[in-house]
Structures are given as C-alpha cells and as structure tokens.
Amino acid sequence: MIDSSPITPEIAAMLARWSGLGESAPAAELAAVFEVFRQRVERLYAVDVERFEFDFLQPDGRAR
Amino acid sequence: MRAEELTGLTVTRAARLLRARKISAVELTRAALERIQALDGTLKAFITVTADLALAQARRADREIAKGAYRGPLHGIPLSLKDIYSTKGIRTTAGSRILADFVPDTDATATARLAAAGAVLLGKTNLHEFAAGVTTDNPHFGTCQNPWKLGYIPGGSSGGSAAAIAAGLGLASLGSDTGGSIRIPASFCGIVGHKPTYGLVPRTGILPESWSLDHGGPMTRTAADAAAVLEAIAGPDGRDPSAVSARLPSARRVLGKALDGLRVGVPVNYYFDVVDSEVEGLVRAAIGQIRKLGASVVPVKIPGVEAALDSCFVVAWAEAAHYHRQWLLTRPQDYGVDVGNLLKGALLYLATDYLQAQRVRARIRRSLQEVFRGVDVIVSPTTPLTATPIGRLEVPLNTRTVSVLDVGARLTCIANLTGEPACSVPCGFTRAGLPAGLMIHGPALADMTVLRVSHAYEEASGWTARTPQLDPQ
Numbered sequence: 001m002i003d004s005s006p007i008t009p010e011i012a013a014m015l016a017r018w019s020g021l022g023e024s025a026p027a028a029e030l031a032a033v034f035e036v037f038r039q040r041v042e043r044l045y046a047v048d049v050e051r052f053e054f055d056f057l058q059p060d061g062r063a064r
Numbered sequence: 065m066r067a068e069e070l071t072g073l074t075v076t077r078a079a080r081l082l083r084a085r086k087i088s089a090v091e092l093t094r095a096a097l098e099r100i101q102a103l104d105g106t107l108k109a110f111i112t113v114t115a116d117l118a119l120a121q122a123r124r125a126d127r128e129i130a131k132g133a134y135r136g137p138l139h140g141i142p143l144s145l146k147d148i149y150s151t152k153g154i155r156t157t158a159g160s161r162i163l164a165d166f167v168p169d170t171d172a173t174a175t176a177r178l179a180a181a182g183a184v185l186l187g188k189t190n191l192h193e194f195a196a197g198v199t200t201d202n203p204h205f206g207t208c209q210n211p212w213k214l215g216y217i218p219g220g221s222s223g224g225s226a227a228a229i230a231a232g233l234g235l236a237s238l239g240s241d242t243g244g245s246i247r248i249p250a251s252f253c254g255i256v257g258h259k260p261t262y263g264l265v266p267r268t269g270i271l272p273e274s275w276s277l278d279h280g281g282p283m284t285r286t287a288a289d290a291a292a293v294l295e296a297i298a299g300p301d302g303r304d305p306s307a308v309s310a311r312l313p314s315a316r317r318v319l320g321k322a323l324d325g326l327r328v329g330v331p332v333n334y335y336f337d338v339v340d341s342e343v344e345g346l347v348r349a350a351i352g353q354i355r356k357l358g359a360s361v362v363p364v365k366i367p368g369v370e371a372a373l374d375s376c377f378v379v380a381w382a383e384a385a386h387y388h389r390q391w392l393l394t395r396p397q398d399y400g401v402d403v404g405n406l407l408k409g410a411l412l413y414l415a416t417d418y419l420q421a422q423r424v425r426a427r428i429r430r431s432l433q434e435v436f437r438g439v440d441v442i443v444s445p446t447t448p449l450t451a452t453p454i455g456r457l458e459v460p461l462n463t464r465t466v467s468v469l470d471v472g473a474r475l476t477c478i479a480n481l482t483g484e485p486a487c488s489v490p491c492g493f494t495r496a497g498l499p500a501g502l503m504i505h506g507p508a509l510a511d512m513t514v515l516r517v518s519h520a521y522e523e524a525s526g527w528t529a530r531t532p533q534l535d536p537q
Binding site for chain 1: 368371374375377378381389392393396397401404405406408409410411412413417419420421422423424426427429430
C-alpha cells in the first residue's frame with residue numbers, strides 16, 4: 001500500500017541527505033518539489049503497461 | 065534595399081537575392097548586427113554576439129558567390145545558434161553559471177554543417193537555464209522578452225532563438241527540443257519551429273538535457289526555410305549512436321504539392337480538453353482552412369496519451385539529474401532556483417520509476433503508430449495558451465489554475481516521447497495581440513510531409529507575413 005501522507009520538510013531533509021544533496025536547499029522548498037514528483041510517479045504506476053516493454057526509440061519505416 | 069527590408073527577408077528569398085548578387089551577405093549581416101545592437105538590450109535574445117566572425121564569414125560568402133562557388137540556400141545567410149550547440153573557440157554556456165566560461169574545442173555536428181553550407185553565425189542565443197524550462201527567464205544572462213508584447217515570456221527553452229527570429233535579429237536559428245523547447249517558443253513568438261524525427265539531426269555537440277528525448281532542429285519564419293535548414297543539418301555523422309540513416313525526400317519536390325488526398329487527424333481526446341477558448345477557435349479555423357486546401361479531416365482517438373506529460377517529465381528529469389549529478393552535489397548554489405530544485409528532486413527517482421515511465425512511453429508510442437495507419441498527420445494546438453506574463457509560474461486557464469511549465473509542454477511532449485516529427489506554424493493572433501501556433505505531427509521520418517502541410521497552410525493563411533512592431537532604443 002502506498003503511503004499517501006505528504007512529504008514534510010523533515011522527511012525532505014532526510015531524503016536530500018540520502019540522495020547526497022546534504023543541506024543544499026531549504027527543506028520546505030525541497031518538500032514541495034518532492035511531493036509533486038511523488039504524485040507524478042503515483043499517477044504513472046496507475047497506467048496499465050502490462051503489454052509494453054521498454055523499447056528505446058528506434059525510428060523505423062521509410063521517409064515520406 | 066533598406067535595412068528593415070533586409071532583416072525581414074526569409075531565408076529562401078534572401079538566398080535568391082544573394083545568388084543573383086542583388087544583395088550582399090555583408091549588407092545582410094550588417095543589417096542584422098545593427099538590429100541586434102538596437103533591440104537586444106531590451107529583448108535579451110542573445111548571450112554572445114559574434115560580430116567580427118559574422119562579418120568575416122559574410123565577406124567570404126560574397127567572394128565565393130562572386131566567383132560562382134555558390135554552396136546552396138544557406139550561403140551568406142546570417143543566423144544564430146541556441147547557446148547549447150558547441151562552437152569551437154566560442155563560449156557555450158547552456159544558459160548556466162556552471163558553464164559560463166566553457167569554450168568547446170570542437171563544433172557540434174550541426175554547427176559544422178551550417179558553416180560548411182556557408183551560413184554566417186551572428187551569435188549564441190539565450191535559453192532557459194540548461195534548457196530545463198519554458199520561460200527563458202534566465203537568472204544568469206537576463207530575462208528574454210517576447211517581441212510581440214514586452215513583459216511576456218517568449219516561451220522556452222529556445223526562447224532567445226524564437227525572439228530573435230520574430231524580431232528580425234537573423235533569418236534562422238537552431239533550437240533544441242526535449243519536451244517542446246523548439247515548438248513552444250515558436251508558438252509564443254509567431255514563428256515556425258520544427259522538431260525533426262529523433263535521430264535525424266545528430267545530437268553530437270549539443271549539450272544534453274535528456275539523451276532519449278533531445279532533438280535539434282530549425283527555427284525560422286517559414287516552413288520552406290525550416291526545410292532548407294533541416295536539409296543542411298540532417299543525416300548521420302558516425303558519432304551519434306541514435307542517428308538514423310534515412311534520406312528525406314527533397315523539400316523542393318515535396319513542399320509545393322497540394323494537400324489533395326492527404327488525411328489529417330484531429331484528436332477527440334486529451335488535446336482539446338485544456339485549451340484557451342481563443343486558441344481553440346484559431347486552431348479550429350486553421351483546420352477548416354486545411355480542409356479547404358483539399359485534405360480530408362478525420363477524428364482520431366489516441367489511447368493512453370493522457371499520461372504523456374508525466375512520462376515525459378520523469379524520463380527527462382531523471383536523465384537530466386543523472387547528467388547533472390556531480391554538479392548538483394558540488395556546486396548546488398550555482399543553479400537558478402527553479403532548475404536547481406527540479407534537478408535535485410529528480411535525484412530521488414528510483415530506477416523502477418524511470419522504467420515505468422519508459423513503459424508508459426512505449427504504450428503512447430504504440431498508440432500513435434496505430435493512429436498513423438489511418439492518417440498522414442494529426443493537427444492540434446501547439447500550446448493550449450499563448451505567452452504568459454514574465455514571473456508567473458501559474459496562470460488561470462478557463463476555470464482552473466495551471467502551471468506554465470505543465471501546460472506549455474502538455475501537447476508538445478507527445479512527439480518527444482514518440483520521436484516523431486512535429487512542426488509549429490503560426491495560426492493567428494488573440495485579441496491581446498499574441499500569436500498562437502498550430503502543431504502538425506506526423507509519423508517517424510515524415511518530416512517533409514509535416515513541412516508540406518505547414519507550408520501549404522502558411523501560404524494560404526498569410527500569418528507568417530505579420531511581424532511585431534519594435535522601436536529601436
């Protein structure tokens with residue numbers, strides 16, 4: 001189950017340390033960014049991709 | 065010919081005059097440089113102006129043309145490069161403090177190809193820092209202005225290139241496009257911007273934002289000009305592993321063809337769900353005009369496209385954060401606030417998040433491939449709204465408040481995910497005097513079909529002939 005509680009500045013500071021960023025940005029600013037990013041990823045996981053592999057772009061066909 | 069007539073020329077018209085020696089490359093270049101001098105203090109479209117180089121290249125072009133050694137339609141044409149294209153011996157900043165003093169020792173492939181075609185380099189244009197945004201409100205090199213309405217953004221990230229073309233500061237420019245960065249500013253500034261098929265223009269020497277989404281391409285006044293520039297820079301270079309080797313049909317043979325029998329798809333889902341009513345009216349009118357030109361217009365549904373922006377942003381920011389990681393850890397204070405925070409946030413994406421975004425991307429790509437079995441191109445607004453006031457991160461749109469970044473890239477990002485060609489062409493002006501763009505999107509390698517539709521529409525509509533009124537300081 002996904003934890004849907006918002007990312008607090010304290011959690012953001014912890015995540016920033018984990019990613020190597022240290023104290024490079026105000027925790028409240030980062031919390032807002034992290035929250036938007038988390039919601040974006042949650043929406044993506046709601047998409048059914050069962051039949052689709054990661055096919056890196058290889059344009060095909062003839063030029064028209 | 066007067067200076068303002070020279071700076072208002074299209075590439076194709078100027079090329080005819082240059083070849084016939086009715087104008088010289090030096091007078092054309094001087095007129096452009098004088099206009100940059102007069103207007104760019106206000107517009108902030110350029111980061112670096114290469115006046116001495118430009119005049120030297122122009123003199124050489126005139127000598128060669130006089131001797132009959134004409135190189136082609138870009139010979140003697142003054143143009144610019146987004147400051148993300150490497151230029152040997154000329155600083156290439158990517159609009160950043162991090163690379164403010166970076167002077168490459170080689171040219172990007174596209175840079176070298178323009179030089180080989182005899183083009184004249186006026187300078188390097190302003191952009192959103194590291195091409196990672198849509199406003200070109202650059203904290204290090206100045207806020208670029210929209211020539212149609214000062215105080216409004218030109219769009220981005222190739223905002224300086226678009227503002228320069230719209231204002232007559234050069235006849236063409238090269239931009240780059242990861243989620244819409246050629247087409248969004250083209251739409252906001254009333255010019256033509258073409259994002260080619262992925263891999264058609266080598267990315268070699270274009271500083272990366274996102275390897276799998278980045279495209280280089282032309283920004284011009286007309287579709288015919290875009291085709292001329294594209295022909296000069298397309299083709300594999302043996303160094304970009306994603307380059308495709310297909311040869312495009314000649315623009316000269318394709319562009320004048322009528323649209324009879326062409327099937328034009330108009331999306332019935334997503335594309336018109338969030339759109340300014342004036343922009344929608346202009347786009348629907350443009351579609352009507354394309355029908356009158358002989359094309360058949362058919363409704364199309366594109367399943368799964370609603371997830372395009374999320375997929376594009378996760379892929380783009382994850383790839384960008386990987387490229388920037390060392391600088392983010394060691395020089396975080398050297399980033400502007402918006403770009404720095406986005407890239408820092410992207411360091412938290414998991415490998416599984418990135419893979420999910422790529423699988424969503426594959427789904428959207430498959431959907432578009434299915435749609436293109438039934439139609440030759442699809443048409444839509446380039447952006448759901450016109451240029452927004454400088455400094456606003458969110459704006460009202462109909463009954464909701466929208467992020468300028470999200471709504472700006474909402475429709476353009478789709479062709480970045482699929483790697484298919486898409487062109488923005490002006491389709492009219494709002495009551496506030498701001499231009500709107502029509503996007504024409506085709507299947508992989510159908511760049512000339514996309515430009516053919518763009519050309520036919522612009523010839524019929526005449527919008528590209530309109531230019532902003534700017535008073536030199």
